[in-house]
Amino acid sequence: MDKNQSIIKMRGINFSHFENSPILKDLDFEFLKGDKIGFIAPNGSGKTTLFHLMMGLIKPVSGTIEIFGKPMETEQDFSQIRHRIGLLFQDADDQLFCPTVLEDVSFGPLNMGKSKKEAIDISKRTLGFLGLSDFENRITFKLSGGEKKLVSLATVLSMEPEALLLDEPLTGLDTKTRTTITRALTEMNISYIIISHNIEFLKNTTSKTLTMRDGQIYTDKQVHVHIHDHAHVHGNIPHKH
Ligand SMILES: Nc1ncnc2c1ncn2[C@@H]1O[C@H](COP(=O)(O)OP(=O)(O)OP(=O)(O)O)[C@@H](O)[C@H]1O
Numbered sequence: 001m002d003k004n005q006s007i008i009k010m011r012g013i014n015f016s017h018f019e020n021s022p023i024l025k026d027l028d029f030e031f032l033k034g035d036k037i038g039f040i041a042p043n044g045s046g047k048t049t050l051f052h053l054m055m056g057l058i059k060p061v062s063g064t065i066e067i068f069g070k071p072m073e074t075e076q077d078f079s080q081i082r083h084r085i086g087l088l089f090q091d092a093d094d095q096l097f098c099p100t101v102l103e104d105v106s107f108g109p110l111n112m113g114k115s116k117k118e119a120i121d122i123s124k125r126t127l128g129f130l131g132l133s134d135f136e137n138r139i140t141f142k143l144s145g146g147e148k149k150l151v152s153l154a155t156v157l158s159m160e161p162e163a164l165l166l167d168e169p170l171t172g173l174d175t176k177t178r179t180t181i182t183r184a185l186t187e188m189n190i191s192y193i194i195i196s197h198n199i200e201f202l203k204n205t206t207s208k209t210l211t212m213r214d215g216q217i218y219t220d221k222q223v224h225v226h227i228h229d230h231a232h233v234h235g236n237i238p239h240k241h
C-alpha cells in the first residue's frame with residue numbers, strides 16, 4: 001500500500017446512543033497510511049465511540065465510512081477488513097476470552113487461517129517482543145489489570161495488522177511497562193491512532209494530536225504548544241512563535 005493511501009475515511013458521520021443527545025455530529029476524518037495520530041479529549045467526548053464506528057461494532061445514524069478505499073455498508077464488508085486493523089479495546093475484559101494467554105494470542109492468527117504451528121510461532125514471537133514470554137500458560141482471567149492490557153496488545157499485534165487503533169493503551173501500566181509499550185510503538189513501522197490522556201506518551205509516539213469537541217475533531221493546539229516548548233534549549237520558558 002502506498003504512503004498517503006487512505007486507511008479510514010469518514011464523511012458526515014452522525015451518531016447517538018439510542019435516544020440520547022448526539023455524540024458525533026457531521027464528523028469528517030481521514031486516517032492515512034503512515035499517520036501516527038494521538039487523540040486527547042475529555043471523558044465522554046466520543047473517542048471510544050469513534051473507534052467502535054470505525055470497526056463497524058456500532059453503526060452511524062448517517063454518513064459514510066470507507067476502509068482501504070472500500071465503502072463499508074454491511075457487516076460482511078467490515079468482517080473482511082477487521083483483521084487488517086487491530087483495535088485495542090479500552091477495557092481489556094472486552095478483548096480476552098480464552099482460558100490461557102497463548103490461546104488468546106493465537107486465536108486471531110488461527111482464525112485468519114494460519115496453521116496451528118504458524119499461529120503459535122507468531123504468538124510466541126509477539127509475546128517475546130512485549131517481554132511476555134513467561135506468560136504463555138498463565139490463566140487469562142487471573143491476570144492483573146496491567147497484565148491484561150499488555151496481553152490484549154499481544155492479541156492485537158499477533159494478527160499482524162496494517163494499522164492499529166489503540167484505546168488508552170497505558171491504562172493500569174507501571175512505568176517500566178509504559179516504556180516497553182512506547183518503545184514497541186516507536187520501533188514498529190505501522191500506522192496508528194492512539195487515544196490517551198497522557199501528553200508525554202503522545203509526544204513520544206505520535207506526530208500529530210487531535211482532540212474532540214461538540215462531536216467533531218480538531219487539531220489540538222495545546223499539545224502542539226507543549227511539544228514545541230520542549231523542543232528548545234530554553235524549553236522551560238513557555239513561548240510561541
Ligand atoms: N452503550 C452506550 N449507551 C449509552 N450511552 C453510551 C454508551 N456508550 C457510551 N455512551 C455515552 O457516549 C458518550 C461518549 O462515550 P465514549 O465512551 O465514546 O467517550 P470517551 O471519549 O471514550 O470517554 P473516556 O475518555 O472516558 O473513555 C458518553 O457520554 C457515554 O456516556
Ligand SMILES: [Mg+2]
Nearest residue numbers: 047048049090
Ligand atoms: Mg473511551
